[in-house]
Amino acid sequence: MPDNKRILTISEWYLECQNITTQLNKMSEKHGLSYDQFLVLEQIVELGRNTPGQIAVVFGTSAPAASRKINTLQSKKFIRKIRDMENDQRNVWLEATEEGLRKYKALKKDITKHTGIKATDLEYLRQINQTIIE
Numbered sequence: 001m002p003d004n005k006r007i008l009t010i011s012e013w014y015l016e017c018q019n020i021t022t023q024l025n026k027m028s029e030k031h032g033l034s035y036d037q038f039l040v041l042e043q044i045v046e047l048g049r050n051t052p053g054q055i056a057v058v059f060g061t062s063a064p065a066a067s068r069k070i071n072t073l074q075s076k077k078f079i080r081k082i083r084d085m086e087n088d089q090r091n092v093w094l095e096a097t098e099e100g101l102r103k104y105k106a107l108k109k110d111i112t113k114h115t116g117i118k119a120t121d122l123e124y125l126r127q128i129n130q131t132i133i134e
Contacts, residue, residue: 021035024111027110027111030110031103031106031107033103037069037073038104040055040059040066041078041096041103043058044079044094044095045100050095051092051093051094052094055070070094073100077097078096078103079094080094080095080097082094
């Protein structure tokens with residue numbers, strides 16, 4: 001494939017990913033979340049990543065940036081912070097509230113219904129990512 005055709009294909013792929021992200025954000029907004037907030041909530045609910053540090057690592061971001069995402073979810077009453085009062089008050093665990101669980105489940109249902117993303121799609125994206133890194 002000529003280089004200019006390959007670049008065009010990569011550009012089209014990128015633009016389509018941007019369009020998908022926009023649609024996921026629109027879908028999320030109907031549930032009072034941004035798609036980024038949904039992803040953080042998913043980490044807390046489904047994967048047990050329940051400390052701010054774990055959230056920062058998963059998203060490859062700084063602790064302050066992760067804290068901003070967490071604080072937004074807390075202000076919406078979708079999560080709560082639990083401090084370790086017995087050992088060290090600086091230790092914080094995150095837990096979804098009933099409202100947060102309800103919003104998460106409803107949005108996850110909508111996303112699953114509308115996307116049709118399969119594990120093979122994810123594997124292909126990981127291969128592309130690995131190729132770019134090398």
